[in-house]
Amino acid sequence: MAGAQPSLQDVMSALGVISGRLTSVENKLQCLDKMDQRTAVLEKDMKTLWLALEDSVKRVDERVSKLQYSAEGADIASAHVSSRIDDLERERDSLRKDLTYMKSQSMRNNLIFTGVPEVESESPDTTESILRKHLTDALKIARETVASIKFERVHRSPGEHTRGKARSIIAKFAFFKDKESVRSEWKQFTGTNYNVFEQFPSEVVAKRRKLLPKMKEARSNGKRSMISYDTLYVDGRPVGD
Template structure:
């Protein structure tokens, strides 16, 4: 209660007790009236006091809320400070990121430039490679053609050489199965064989007569004798009559051929033997 209200109550009490004209007289009615007014005032005071307490509670509650709000504000300030710190850090990181991105962009530009140069180089190399491939293919075709021509020329040359060998051996006969002596005269051996088996009364002239290959004392087979006749007719007479005149002996006579032709003839020998077994004429 304020001092003003207290003064007002005291003044009102004095007025009730003494009145405004006769201040010294006090009656029961005035006391009763005074008490009634005082009770009413006290009731009002209690009511105001209750209201004051209620407001005080509300103020306390509000103070509590204010403290909570202050605490929240403090927490918000702390969070805001932390947020500011985080924002600054993020800005720093973002600045570093921008720096890195810029550096990466420079690297990318450098790589792109290098890639462009490499692409140009690859295109140039590819173009040259295509040209080289075409040139190589042309050269290969030309080389293949030349090799084929050389191969054909070689075959023709080999055939020519083989033909020359065959012509040089045209007058030769090979005598097989004649025993071999160390100091023999091979031409005399052939002359003696012809006189005995072919019953000629003259000596057939030879250009040369010799054994084939090197002597081997450990071989059980005598070396063949090659005789080059001076006259082809004499050679043919001996060849044509050799099978009949030398029948029953271990000696046989064959024509001499180059190794190339002999290899071809070997493939036909089985056919010849089978034809003879079938009693067919073979040549």
């Protein structure tokens, strides 16, 4: 009926619908509350993670700074060590030169004779007798002069005697003057299998060996050249290695 008032049943039915809708809204609000709570927790967790990340980054930055500082310190230390090594190498080279010089001084009165026949089971006294005879026969030095020469030691070069091959004789003269007097007669050996030369440390021998071709080249060019100790002289002037 038009304009009729709603019955109690209609009102109750409408209220039921409204109540249902309110319940639905409440449920949705509760869900939203839970979502808000979850969002808050998530934001809290995110903040915690972010702070943790910032802390990690800070620690990494500190470590990098320390490493950079250490690296700079290492460069300084490395430069110091390198400088020290250079000093030690120079000191070592200087000591080697001093040692070589001392060796050469100990060999100052020594001459080495090659090609002198060797007998089996040769004793030092026999070696000296053979050398004295060699000085008289091969170098043409007067017998009386040879007899007056004093040796500190005369011996064969180290190693075992091989039949048919004579080891060199190393003679240490008591006086430098006698040594030079004998050495000055080296030309007597020209055209023979004999030779005589001064004894030097191995380091000096190596240098002299390198200088020998330069000395020969200078002589072939008509220049006066000679090797004294470990230095080449051409026309009276020292020449570098």
